[in-house]
Amino acid sequence: MAEAIITPHVEEPKKKAPAQGDETSLITGSEAIAVACQLADVDVITAYPIRPYDTVMQYVAKLVANGEMDCEYIVAEGEHSQFEIVKHASACGARVFTGSSGVGWMYAMECLTVTPSLRIPMIAMVGNRALDDPKIPSRAKVDAFLPRYDRKDLLLHPDNPITVAPQANEDWLMEIRRGTAAAMERSAGVIREAYADFERIFGRKYGNPFFEEYMTDDADVVLVGMGTLSNPVRVAIRQMREEGKKVGFVRLRWFRPFPAEELAKSLGRFKAVGVIDRDFSLGSPYHSGVVATEVRTALYQSENRPQVVGFICGLGGREVTLPDVRKMSEIVSQAASGKPQPATQWIGLRE
Amino acid sequence: MGRLYAVEIVYRGIFQKNLAKNISRAIVLAAHKEGKPGISFGRYGDSPERNGIPAKAFAIVATDEQTLEEGMAKYEPTQVDVSICVDDTLFKGVESWAWYGLQPINKLVKPGGTLIVTSLEEPAALAEMAHRKEAPYQLAVIKAQPSFSGLWVYKDDHTDVRILGAIARVCPELFSLASVQEVIRKDTKDELKATSALRSFERVTTYEVQPTQGNPEEPYKFEMPKWHEMRDGIAIPSIAPGHKMKDPITGTEGGFQPARNPTFKKYATRTMRPVVDFDKCIKCTLCWLACPDSCFDVTPENLYDANLEACCGCGVCEAVCPEPNCVTMVNETHFSDNSSQWQAYRKDAEGYKANLASLIATRPERSHGFRFRGQYEEQVPAIIQAAEAEQQKQTQA
Numbered sequence: 141m142a143e144a145i146i147t148p149h150v151e152e153p154k155k156k157a158p159a160q161g162d163e164t165s166l167i168t169g170s171e172a173i174a175v176a177c178q179l180a181d182v183d184v185i186t187a188y189p190i191r192p193y194d195t196v197m198q199y200v201a202k203l204v205a206n207g208e209m210d211c212e213y214i215v216a217e218g219e220h221s222q223f224e225i226v227k228h229a230s231a232c233g234a235r236v237f238t239g240s241s242g243v244g245w246m247y248a249m250e251c252l253t254v255t256p257s258l259r260i261p262m263i264a265m266v267g268n269r270a271l272d273d274p275k276i277p278s279r280a281k282v283d284a285f286l287p288r289y290d291r292k293d294l295l296l297h298p299d300n301p302i303t304v305a306p307q308a309n310e311d312w313l314m315e316i317r318r319g320t321a322a323a324m325e326r327s328a329g330v331i332r333e334a335y336a337d338f339e340r341i342f343g344r345k346y347g348n349p350f351f352e353e354y355m356t357d358d359a360d361v362v363l364v365g366m367g368t369l370s371n372p373v374r375v376a377i378r379q380m381r382e383e384g385k386k387v388g389f390v391r392l393r394w395f396r397p398f399p400a401e402e403l404a405k406s407l408g409r410f411k412a413v414g415v416i417d418r419d420f421s422l423g424s425p426y427h428s429g430v431v432a433t434e435v436r437t438a439l440y441q442s443e444n445r446p447q448v449v450g451f452i453c454g455l456g457g458r459e460v461t462l463p464d465v466r467k468m469s470e471i472v473s474q475a476a477s478g479k480p481q482p483a484t485q486w487i488g489l490r491e
Numbered sequence: 492m493g494r495l496y497a498v499e500i501v502y503r504g505i506f507q508k509n510l511a512k513n514i515s516r517a518i519v520l521a522a523h524k525e526g527k528p529g530i531s532f533g534r535y536g537d538s539p540e541r542n543g544i545p546a547k548a549f550a551i552v553a554t555d556e557q558t559l560e561e562g563m564a565k566y567e568p569t570q571v572d573v574s575i576c577v578d579d580t581l582f583k584g585v586e587s588w589a590w591y592g593l594q595p596i597n598k599l600v601k602p603g604g605t606l607i608v609t610s611l612e613e614p615a616a617l618a619e620m621a622h623r624k625e626a627p628y629q630l631a632v633i634k635a636q637p638s639f640s641g642l643w644v645y646k647d648d649h650t651d652v653r654i655l656g657a658i659a660r661v662c663p664e665l666f667s668l669a670s671v672q673e674v675i676r677k678d679t680k681d682e683l684k685a686t687s688a689l690r691s692f693e694r695v696t697t698y699e700v701q702p703t704q705g706n707p708e709e710p711y712k713f714e715m716p717k718w719h720e721m722r723d724g725i726a727i728p729s730i731a732p733g734h735k736m737k738d739p740i741t742g743t744e745g746g747f748q749p750a751r752n753p754t755f756k757k758y759a760t761r762t763m764r765p766v767v768d769f770d771k772c773i774k775c776t777l778c779w780l781a782c783p784d785s786c787f788d789v790t791p792e793n794l795y796d797a798n799l800e801a802c803c804g805c806g807v808c809e810a811v812c813p814e815p816n817c818v819t820m821v822n823e824t825h826f827s828d829n830s831s832q833w834q835a836y837r838k839d840a841e842g843y844k845a846n847l848a849s850l851i852a853t854r855p856e857r858s859h860g861f862r863f864r865g866q867y868e869e870q871v872p873a874i875i876q877a878a879e880a881e882q883q884k885q886t887q888a
């Protein structure tokens with residue numbers, strides 16, 4: 141097929157207000173996201189109330205109303221439209237943001253099947269809870285990190301006449317999927333580059349972009365998890381360390397692309413691994429959560445395969461307590477010492 | 492290994508979906524009466540949910556389970572014993588929804604196999620309408636107005652049972668008349684329908700189509716790109732801009748002809764085509780604006796010429812044209828090409844007008860389904876009259 145027909149005219153980014161220093165402020169996670177949208181100079185944002193995404197909406201609305209943020213703020217009639225609107229806005233060259241929580245995501249799911257194939261860089265928040273003290277970077281640094289959004293020859297514009305998202309029958313799907321897969325294969329390299337840029341510009345270092353390790357160097361067993369687990373797990377690990385128990389923690393940052401080889405190599409160092417899922421995949425292998433299934437799959441090809449125990453806990457936002465973490469570590473240690481453990485256990489359940 | 496039988500039913504999406512399903516289902520049931528297992532299915536990719544789009548249903552039958560399984564290992568048969576075409580305008584070729592190119596109607600008919608069609612045309616004329624085929628094949632014509640209805644309604648005009656009776660005649664190994672009548676009686680509890688199948692069985696005759704007969708054109712086709720040849724982001728380059736039109740007599744250039752999709756032409760969707768009386772046109776542009784497929788080419792003198800490579804025959808232009816008898820939808824079977832009407836008019840205005848008048852005068856009623864309750868009942872007397880005339884002709888012969 142024909143290559144780019146035209147190169148859309150690209151303006152040099154306008155000089156923004158003089159750089160201000162970073163500032164530290166005490167804000168909620170939702171507010172931090174709103175500020176991030178402001179700093180990223182998002183062009184189109186769509187909203188539909190559902191907790192806790194509604195608090196992000198609220199902060200963004202306030203920024204827009206106060207004249208501190210310039211964007212199209214569209215209240216959609218449901219999550220499905222929310223995700224469709226940003227998809228099309230992005231195709232026309234707008235930087236977009238949206239989000240939802242829980243069942244809202246389920247309703248939006250149909251729109252998401254095509255989004256990656258269209259190569260739409262859509263940031264969408266999966267609402268959960270957080271309270272932290274983020275450091276808000278300066279606009280100048282954000283502008284340096286985030287180049288002007290430029291879809292190049294994929295821009296939907298009268299000067300670049302193309303059709304995007306045509307109806308495709310069964311004779312096209314495999315080729316389209318293969319193209320999207322190729323982009324996903326390239327994404328690991330892009331993620332590494334972005335982390336390196338981030339470190340250079342903001343001076344914040346995250347180490348391995350795909351997962352972080354906590355006290356794993358001399359650990360016998362580790363817990364693996366994602367998201368908001370890290371706080372109670374770190375505290376519990378420090379307590380257990382004082383008691384001489386060598387437990388570590390591996391926190392996944394990326395679920396897709398899943399860092400299978402790298403993770404398998406790291407986990408191969410331990411005798412047993414406990415995977416904490418704050419989700420549950422009904423009827424999945426060993427009736428696990430999704431992370432446990434991925435971890436087992438990643439380990440299958442590796443030479444050193446530790447015992448894997450899956451844990452289901454903290455569903456529906458239930459607190460994962462320090463005793464919960466200690467209990468899970470204990471079970472993993474038992475597995476490490478050769479005592480067989482059930483493949484999946486529910487922790488923090490009234491029983 | 493046993494013997495495998497394959498039957499395809501080529502039909503028009505929505506309007507004939509139920510008809511095709513009924514035929515394919517009854518084929519399998521009738522063969523089953525004789526101990527032959529089978530399966531009846533629609534080909535989803537042909538988008539049978541779109542008005543008029545050529546689509547296919549299949550009935551695959553075998554003498555034993557294992558042979559059936561081997562036959563079903565391929566999604567679509569590459570050869571069929573019997574091909575059934577329930578609308579004669581499909582003889583011009585089958586282009587299902589997008590990106591498949593044009594397939595000759597007789598493509599799957601195996602050498603010596605039979606193509607059954609419902610039509611009011613004569614076999615020789617139909618043979619010429621279809622593309623040429625290397626090996627001879629049989630053509631059986633069921634005299635009938637092609638049966639069109641809708642997605643939720645079904646025109647019970649016996650087209651299905653007449654075709655089933657004809658199959659029993661041309662491919663008796665598949666099922667006998669007695670078996671198919673048994674299925675019809677059980678399904679419909681209507682003895683008249685079983686009789687219709689019998690009449691069709693008795694009357695159907697076949698005509699051998701020779702390799703020298705038919706449209707010699709190579710049907711258009713194209714290579715599908717490899718995945719890495721496709722652009723990222725499912726982006727497709729737009730159709731190139733158009734160009735001016737040239738008057739075949741004076742050489743004057745002007746107007747505008749848009750470039751069109753080279754890989755999906757759509758004209759195989761058409762059962763009727765618009766003919767334009769250019770002398771009546773008041774250049775109001777309504778047809779040009781309303782055509783859903785941007786089919787109208789604007790001529791140097793600002794007339795509007797329906798481009799027949801692109802026209803899907805929806806009839807919107809006829810509906811919006813404010814001038815009486817300026818745009819008229821006529822039967823597609825009258826035409827053997829898609830050439831420009833305006834060019835013909837420019838070269839010989841009188842001849843064009845005379846031809847136009849005869850096309851309009853003789854146009855048979857064709858409609859896409861029912862527009863009001865009771866419409867079919869109104870059509871019945873004319874159908875019976877035509878059938879009686881046909882019978883009289885046969886008795887005299």
Ligand code: SF4
Pocket residue numbers: 764765781782783784785786787797798801802803804805806807808809
């Ligand atoms: S019938 Fe008329 S309106 Fe419909 S596609 Fe053809 S030219 Fe266009």
Ligand code: SF4
Pocket residue numbers: 767771772773774775776777778779795811812813814817818
């Ligand atoms: S709608 Fe009829 S009168 Fe108007 S431009 Fe078209 S053909 Fe001519």
